[in-house]
Amino acid sequence: MALDSAGDTSLLLGSQDVPPVLEVNAAGRSPYLVTCDHYGRMLPKALGDLGLPESELTRHIAWDIGIAGVATALSKQLDAHLIAQRYSRLVIDCNRPPVTPSSIPRISEATTIPGNEGLAREAVDARREAIFDPYHRHIQAVIERRLREGTPTVLVSLHSFTPVYAGIARPWHIGTLYNRDTRLPPLLLKLLRGEPDLVVGDNEPYAVSDETDYTIPVHGEARGLMNSGIEIRQDLIADQAGQQQWADRLARIFSEIETMLRTQQLLPA
Ligand SMILES: [Zn+2]
Numbered sequence: 001m002a003l004d005s006a007g008d009t010s011l012l013l014g015s016q017d018v019p020p021v022l023e024v025n026a027a028g029r030s031p032y033l034v035t036c037d038h039y040g041r042m043l044p045k046a047l048g049d050l051g052l053p054e055s056e057l058t059r060h061i062a063w064d065i066g067i068a069g070v071a072t073a074l075s076k077q078l079d080a081h082l083i084a085q086r087y088s089r090l091v092i093d094c095n096r097p098p099v100t101p102s103s104i105p106r107i108s109e110a111t112t113i114p115g116n117e118g119l120a121r122e123a124v125d126a127r128r129e130a131i132f133d134p135y136h137r138h139i140q141a142v143i144e145r146r147l148r149e150g151t152p153t154v155l156v157s158l159h160s161f162t163p164v165y166a167g168i169a170r171p172w173h174i175g176t177l178y179n180r181d182t183r184l185p186p187l188l189l190k191l192l193r194g195e196p197d198l199v200v201g202d203n204e205p206y207a208v209s210d211e212t213d214y215t216i217p218v219h220g221e222a223r224g225l226m227n228s229g230i231e232i233r234q235d236l237i238a239d240q241a242g243q244q245q246w247a248d249r250l251a252r253i254f255s256e257i258e259t260m261l262r263t264q265q266l267l268p269a
Contacts, residue, residue, distance in 0.1 A: 011046055011126070012044050012046055012047075012126045012127065012129075012130040012131075013044050013046075013130045013131075014044075014045055014046065016045050017042075017044050017045055018042065018086060019086075019134070020085055020086055020087050020130070020131045020134055020135050021083065021084075021085065021086075021134055021135055021138045022039065022040070022082075022083075022084040022085070022086050023081070023082065023083055023084075024071075024072055024075045024076070024081075024082040024084070025075045025076060025079065025080065025081055025082060026081050027081075028075065028078070028079045028080045028081040028082075029079050030078045030079045030080035030081070030258075031151070031152040031153060031154050031258060031261075031267055032078055032080040032154050032155075032156050032254060032258075033080065033081055033083070033142065033143065033146070033153050033154065033155050033156070034071060034074065034075050034078075034080050034081065034082040034083070034156050034157075034158060035082075035083050035084070035139060035155065035156070035157045035158070035215055035219070036064070036067060036068070036071045036082065036083070036084035036085065036157075036158045036159075037064075037085055037089075037093075037094040037095040037135075037157065037159070037214075037215055038063050038064035038067065038085070038089050038093075038094070038095065038159060038160075039063070039064070039067060039068045039071060039084035039085055039086060040063060040068065040084070040085065040086035040087055040088065041057060041058065041062040041063035041087075041088040042086050042087050042088060043057070043087065043088055043090075043091060044087065044091065044130065044131075047091060047115055048115065049115075050090055050091075050113055050114065050115030050116065051113065051114025051115045052090075052111070052113065052114070052115070056111055057088070057090075059162075060109075060160075060161075060162035060234060061089075061090065061108035061109050061111055062088045062089065062090050063088055063089060064158075064159050064160040064161075064234075065160055065162075065234040065237070065238065066160050066232070066234050066236075066237030066238055066242065066243055067158050067159060067160040067232065067237065068084070069237065069240055069243030069244070069247075070158065070160075070232065070237055070243045070246050070247050070250070071084060071158050072247075073243060073244055073247030073248075074158070074247040074250050074251055074254075077247060077248070077251035078251050078254055078255070080156075081142065083135075083138060083139050083142060085131070085135045087131050089105075090105065090108065090113055090116070091104070091127055091131060092104050092127040092128060092131050092132050093105065094131070094132055094135050094136070094214065094215070095157075095159075095213055095214050095215050096212065096213070096214055097210075097211070097214055098128050098132060100211065100212075102212075103132075104116050104119065104124060104127060109165065109166060110166070136214070136215075136218070136219075139215070139219050140219065143155075143219060143223060143225070147223075152267050152268060153225055154184060154225065154226045154227065154261070154267075155215075155216070155219055155220040155225045155226070155227035155228075156227070156228060156229075156230065156254070157177075157215045157216055157220075157227070157228070157229040157230070158229075158230050158232075159177075159229060159230065159231045159232075160231060160232045160233070160234045160237060161175075161205050161206070161231045161232070161233055161234060162234055163233050163234060163235045165205070170204075170205050170233065171199050172199050172200060172201035172204055172205065172231075172233065173197075173198045173199050173200070173232070173233055173236060174192060174198060174200055174201065174230065174231065174232050174233065175200065175201030175202070175203070175204045175205055175206070175230070175231040176188050176189050176192070176200070176201070176202060176203065176228050176229065176230065176231075177203060177206055177207060177208045177213075177216070177228065177229030177230070177231060178203065178207075178208055178216070178227070178228050178229065179207065179208040179209060179210075179213075179216065179217070179221065180221045181220065181221065181225075181226055181227050181228065183226045183261075183266055184226040184227060184228045184257070184261075185228045187257045187260055187261070188228050188230075188253070188257065189202055191253045191256060191257060192253065195249070195253075201231070205231060206229075206231065208229060213229075215229075216228075216229055226261070226266065230250070232246055
């Protein structure tokens with residue numbers, strides 16, 4: 001197993017590795033800008049398998065199972081720009097401030113990550129410079145371009161959660177995640193709760209905070225954009241049919257919210 005201990009940041013992603021940022025529908029005309037921090041579970045070749053078997057590298061600790069299909073279909077249906085990150089959160093978590101210990105987790109749920117043990121400062125920096133920074137720089141640049149062009153922008157950050165965490169079953173089908181925005185999350189909660197078959201979490205199974213999140217605080221709240229996170233339970237979106245159903249449902253709900261925001265003059269009429 002090779003580790004990125006060399007300190008030369010250009011060594012982390014080589015010619016056989018794909019770029020971290022994936023874009024779908026970059027010319028989309030929707031006010032929704034969709035992000036997906038845990039879209040993929042790729043590993044840079046230089047990191048080998050992080051010392052983990054395939055069974056660990058494919059489960060929820062490595063990525064948000066099912067969300068890639070939902071995000072892609074939703075982006076197309078809403079005609080919304082999607083910015084996603086392809087590498088596993090076990091390499092570096094793109095929704096954690098890089099200063100927190102869980103940024104490059106040594107343990108996730110009950111799994112120790114051998115390839116994340118005892119990393120030199122240079123190795124930590126290399127992961128940030130190769131994956132975290134380009135992803136967030138790109139989101140920042142897209143938001144700045146939209147603001148410059150006067151394009152209304154509502155940030156939606158898509159995630160999925162494991163149905164059972166540390167032995168505890170979670171009852172929610174979907175949850176909204178937010179902190180400071182008081183405009184979008186109440187509308188989202190109201191419409192989701194209007195769906196008769198759903199158990200909806202209000203800041204469940206997670207709430208957004210400056211300590212545990214990055215995308216919403218930095219790109220949404222600090223810029224004053226309307227924003228919300230969405231968490232969908234992974235067993236509901238494990239296959240393509242489920243992903244499509246949830247994309248259809250969310251597209252319908254977000255379209256309805258767009259109309260409401262225009263009526264409330266929170267978006268241009
Ligand atoms: Zn996630």
